[in-house]
Structures are given as C-alpha cells and as structure tokens.
Amino acid sequence: MADGWVGERFEVTVGPVAHGGHCVARHEGRVVFVRHALPGERVVVVVTEDRHPGYCRADAVEVLDPSPDRVERPCPYSGPGKCGGCDWQHVAPEAQRRLKGDVVTEQFARLAGMDVSLDVEELPGGPLRWRSRARFAVDRSGRPGLRPHRSRDVVVLDDCPITVQPAVDAVLGRTWDGAGAVDVAVDSVGGVTTTRLDRRGHAQSTRVVRPDAGAGRDDQRAERRAWHRDWQVEGTGFWQVHPAAADALVGAVAGFAAVSAGERVLDLYAGAGLFGGSLAPGVGPEGQVVCVEYDAGACAAAADNLSDLPQAEVWQGAVDAEGLGELLAELPGAPDVVVLDPPRAGAGREVSAVLADSGARAVVYVACDPASLARDVAVFADAGWTVAGLRAFDAFPMTAHVECVALLVPAAR
Known part of the structure; x- marks a missing residue:
C-alpha cells in the first residue's frame, strides 16, 4: 500500500x-x-x-x-508544494479563528469527552508581521528559507510576510555557509539576535545587534516587556512569539488564578519566570512562588528577573512525576495554585496525575496544542476535576496553531 x-x-x-x-x-x-x-x-x-x-x-x-x-494568499510562497510554514493563508482572518475554535471543541469532545465552546480571541496587530522569533532552514548552498509541509527540502525565501521586518532583514537575502539553520529573535526594544545552528541543531555562534546595550544587563540577553515589568531572556530562547501574546496570556492566567495574599504558587516549565513573576505581587511578602525550569540559561534569566521579589524563587529541574513529587514533599505546604506551560507534547499522564493529587485549589494550564491539553484534561477529569474556564487566543495568525488557557478545579469546589 x-x-x-x-x-x-x-x-x-x-x-x-x-x-x-x-x-x-x-x-x-x-x-x-x-x-x-x-x-x-x-x-x-x-x-x-x-x-x-x-x-x-x-x-x-x-x-x-x-x-x-x-481569500487571495498575501504570501507568494504559500500554496501547494511551497513553504509549509502557514496553514491558513487562503482563509479570511475571522474565519481562521472560527476554524481554530472548531478544532478546540472537537479535540475536547474526542479526547476528553467534554462539550466546550469558545471564541478564539484576536490579538492586536493584524495577521502579518507578528512573528518576532523564527527559525529559518538553510540549504546546502547556504541559502535560507523554510521547508514545505512534511518535507526536508528548503524553499528559499527573500521575505516571510508573517515575520517582523528586522528579523527578515537579518536572515534572508544573504548566505549562511556551513549552517543548517538560523534562529532569529527581535526583542521589545529592537535588539536583533541571530544564532547559527549546525546541521545537527547545535548552536555554532550568536550575534546580537541592539540599538542600546542598556545598563547592567547580560550582552547575550534580549529585553522583553510584559505585564508592567521588564524581562530578560536568552537572545533566541523561549518567549511568546507574538508581541501581544505575553500580556494576553498573563492576563488570562492571572484572572483564572485569582491569587490572594499569603498563597503559594507553583509555576512549572517557568522559562524566564513570566507567569510566576507576574503573580508574585498578588501573593505578597507572606506568600511563596516557586518557578521550576530545566534549562540553565532560562533559570539564570528567571533568577535575575525575579530578584526584586523576595517571595519568588527559582528551582532548576525537569518537570517529571518523580521530580515533581519530591518538590511537593519539600514545600512547607500544598500549593494553592499551580500554573503550567508545558511544551507542545503537554504535561503527560503521569505529571497530570501528580498535580491532580497535589492539594491545589486550582490548576491553570497554558497550552499551545489543544490535543495535548485535552488529553491531560482527561486525566484531571478522571481524578474528579472539572474545567471551570477556558480561553483561546490567535497568537499564531495564518497558521493552525492556537494558544489556550484552561482553569481546572476539583469538582467538589
């Protein structure tokens, strides 16, 4: 066959x-x-x-x-056999959001046995020139581009209309001899970081160009602004790609978490500390926020970002069932709120089961994949939890990706 x-x-x-x-x-x-x-x-x-x-x-x-x-595709590289980076270039933006909402509904019905309905919320800025961080593939001649869908070929580009112009200018239209890919990120103050990767995905070198080096900051870090605070992250390390996404997601997380003074918050897959740091003022000096992150560079950035918040601390370690169990045993009490923002594969059955038994009054789950979210929600549901709130954001226009935030609570509450 x-x-x-x-x-x-x-x-x-x-x-x-x-x-x-x-x-x-x-x-x-x-x-x-x-x-x-x-x-x-x-x-x-x-x-x-x-x-x-x-x-x-x-x-x-x-x-x-x-x-x-x-509609007519705004990108000449989009279409059958061409660049596979965008799924919905041929669809009107409002219809894209409707389709994404339909996907979330279908995934919850099929994988979690739940009937949910929601509107995918539009973010400011329009459907083009929103991608502030990207990875471009490089062909054997050193020419950058993107790959067709489910292919290892490279479609050489001179523009990517969903990517912010400084990132396009930094990577496309030049050759990258010896590289397998190039990561690029543009921060909140216009700094541009490019990282060359070899064909195994290992970093070869990093170049940072910024309008102002800034005082008292690491040269390899990028400046980000979200939720009334300044943040530093590794130059091409993880941060929400859409410039408006961090604020939108923190707003959703904070609204669902509704933390009070003196509460304990556990922030898993914490990255540079965005969610934990944003919730820390709400728990006050008598509360506690523990941010857990595996990547050493992200942990160092988080420690710097949260240095003015004595109630916040950063723990380096993998988020797995064993490590999470040990962490919960070391805390002086059960967490009141758990926030998690796992990678696309989700938290998984074992981690979800541990969290469902953690004693938390609420779990706020940030997900970039509705199927992974629905599978993990099913684990919580089996343990007696329910979905008390669900929002979705169009943080990746022109693509099939959608960002969701779910509030999970024990059903008895």
Whole structure:
C-alpha cells in the first residue's frame, strides 16, 4: 500500500476542519486529509503522501466551488508544494479563528469527552508581521528559507510576510555557509539576535545587534516587556512569539488564578519566570512562588528577573512525576495554585496525575496544542476535576496553531 495513491488526482467535497491545518474529505471509502482547502469546498486534490491503509494526505490544487471564507494568499510562497510554514493563508482572518475554535471543541469532545465552546480571541496587530522569533532552514548552498509541509527540502525565501521586518532583514537575502539553520529573535526594544545552528541543531555562534546595550544587563540577553515589568531572556530562547501574546496570556492566567495574599504558587516549565513573576505581587511578602525550569540559561534569566521579589524563587529541574513529587514533599505546604506551560507534547499522564493529587485549589494550564491539553484534561477529569474556564487566543495568525488557557478545579469546589 505504501505510496499507492501518491500523485493521484481526483475531485472531493471537503468536510470539517481537523487538528493540524487540514480538512477531512473521503474518496473511495478512505479518509483524505486535505491542505489548502476549506470546509464545504469542492476541489481537485493531488495525493502527496500515502503510508496508511485508512487515510492519505493531499493538497487542493484546483478549487471548483470556493468557500466565501477563501481569500487571495498575501504570501507568494504559500500554496501547494511551497513553504509549509502557514496553514491558513487562503482563509479570511475571522474565519481562521472560527476554524481554530472548531478544532478546540472537537479535540475536547474526542479526547476528553467534554462539550466546550469558545471564541478564539484576536490579538492586536493584524495577521502579518507578528512573528518576532523564527527559525529559518538553510540549504546546502547556504541559502535560507523554510521547508514545505512534511518535507526536508528548503524553499528559499527573500521575505516571510508573517515575520517582523528586522528579523527578515537579518536572515534572508544573504548566505549562511556551513549552517543548517538560523534562529532569529527581535526583542521589545529592537535588539536583533541571530544564532547559527549546525546541521545537527547545535548552536555554532550568536550575534546580537541592539540599538542600546542598556545598563547592567547580560550582552547575550534580549529585553522583553510584559505585564508592567521588564524581562530578560536568552537572545533566541523561549518567549511568546507574538508581541501581544505575553500580556494576553498573563492576563488570562492571572484572572483564572485569582491569587490572594499569603498563597503559594507553583509555576512549572517557568522559562524566564513570566507567569510566576507576574503573580508574585498578588501573593505578597507572606506568600511563596516557586518557578521550576530545566534549562540553565532560562533559570539564570528567571533568577535575575525575579530578584526584586523576595517571595519568588527559582528551582532548576525537569518537570517529571518523580521530580515533581519530591518538590511537593519539600514545600512547607500544598500549593494553592499551580500554573503550567508545558511544551507542545503537554504535561503527560503521569505529571497530570501528580498535580491532580497535589492539594491545589486550582490548576491553570497554558497550552499551545489543544490535543495535548485535552488529553491531560482527561486525566484531571478522571481524578474528579472539572474545567471551570477556558480561553483561546490567535497568537499564531495564518497558521493552525492556537494558544489556550484552561482553569481546572476539583469538582467538589
């Protein structure tokens, strides 16, 4: 069956949106995951991948009956066989948010057995020139670009319309001989950091160009502004990509957490300390905030960022069931609130089970993948917890990604 339909061309009527930037259609009894289409459209597809007896993947290469939500792509590199960085360039922005909301609803229904409905909230700034941090692939000739969907090839670019202009100017239009990829980030004051990576993904060198070096700060760090505070992060290290996302997410987290003076907060996968540091003033000098992060550079940045908050501390370590159990045993009491912002794979069943048994009155879960969130929420539900609040933000316009914040509480509360 391997590659049985690859290259085949046929007509389908497109069904509902699915997780991952495609829609579902059917042909001769098989599921076809179609990119570059919209629900309700009649399209001609070309099969691009066929490795499973139950389904194949295809691109819509001709639209016979377009959706009213279809628009002209603003990026010339977007489309079948081209750059795979954006999933929804052909979709009106308001319809993109509606589709993302549909995906969240479907994932919760399928993976957590829950009926949820929500509107994906728009962030300021529009659908283009929002990406302040990016990784560009480099081909064997040293030319930078991005990869097609599910491919190791490189589409060489001279622009990326969703990326902020200083990042584009720093990477594209030049050669990067010997590099496998280039990371670039633009901070809140216009500083641009580029990191060359070899073909195994290891950093080779970092270059920082900033308008003002600033006083008393690490040369390799970037300046960020969020929630009425200044933050330092590793130059191309993790920070919310959309310039408005950090404030939006902290606002959602703070609203759900509703911390009080004297409470104890556990901030897991804490990065540079954004959530823990933002909640620390609310617990006051008698409270406690413990930020847990594995990466040494992020821990050092978090320690500096929170140095004026005596109630906040940073612990370096992996967030796994064993380590989390040891951490909870070392605390002087159970946490009142747990905030977690895990990687795309989610916290996982074991960590979720430990948190559900932690004695916290609330868990605030920040997720960049609704499927991972729904799977972990199911673990909490099995332990007697319920979803008391759910918000979603369009922090990645033109892509299928959506950022969610969920409030979980014990059902008895």
